[in-house]
Amino acid sequence: MVDKNTLRQVYLAKRLTLSPPEYNKRNRLLADKLIEYIDFVQVRFMHIFLSMTDKYEVDTFTIIRIVRELNPDIKIAICKTLPKGELSHYILNDRTRIEKNKWGIPEPVEGEAADIEEIDLVLVPLISFDKLGHRIGYGKGFYDRFLKKVPHAKKVGLALTPPLDTIEYSDEMDVKLDACVSPFEIYEF
Template sequence: MSSIDKAKLRTVYLRKRKMLSSEMSAHIAGRILEQFKLFLTQIQVKNTHVFLPITKQNEINTWLIVDYLLSQHIDTVVSQSKLETNQLIHYLYKNPNQLEHNKWGIPEPVHGTVISEQDIDLVLVPLVVFDRQGHRIGYGKGYYDRFLAGCRPDCLKVGLSMSPPLDIIPYVDTYDIPLDYCITPLKTYHF
């Protein structure tokens, strides 16, 4: 599979996701939250990095997860995109007053306590589609691959997906960081 094939898969799965009704999207987000709660009972983390949803992409409503983490007194980390370097800066999330929308409509922190990648225990990874080996197709900018490469080896990399996995994404770049788990509405996959 070439990068052109990845682009085609990205387009197809983004289109499918955008076609979901708001009711179905809310139902899926609720199911993913339940799977996430179950997942958290099996591990121990002090903090979790959460991507904030891009509404126009009909991404999973991760605000449900943020609220749950805060209720469990688990530190929540969110990121700001540095467009000039395609990198992320991570901040401890305290409240919505820290956030502003960037040019893609993503809520991002503009101030707060900066958190090192090395201090993050679990990263919830956005994706468009994933496969049974833990490879994923994201939005194609490489933000999360660069971010995950800087995390500790024991940091858990957990995807969130509205749909089940493909059998395989055969074209994988050397810089693509595979997931350890992927949470879907029906089950959690372990790789």
């Protein structure tokens, strides 16, 4: 049996083997599936991560653009990493200044604070996921701690790869997804 850290390393490496045309194709298909799955007219406040496209994470910048075209009234929150594994949340608007942090993650350096109690949809980053709704993230627990604070919000993972059958090393700290959207299929848990 392989531990989570090994799976994390293997699937990060696999993601980096995608060719640029394949990466772009998967992002287009994923965005189409997401729009098919989520009725963005019904969403009032969405939380989304800003992707590290140089590490071939899901291209969330395109998703943000599409969501704004579909529903310009939707509020969008993004996050910033804080010490001790916490996230702070900001409303994404024209005044939000974004820079890459020490891990290369784009995040706000200043902006309007977001009230996470209002969030009704969270689009969750991941490296891999399984058919039961467990995910492998980057291993710091930032999103698991955040997701526990928004039990009322729908939690949807975004993945460029198909699921594993099962991730053996899930524990009580891990928060399961409600669904995961990939370029290939929509998975509900």
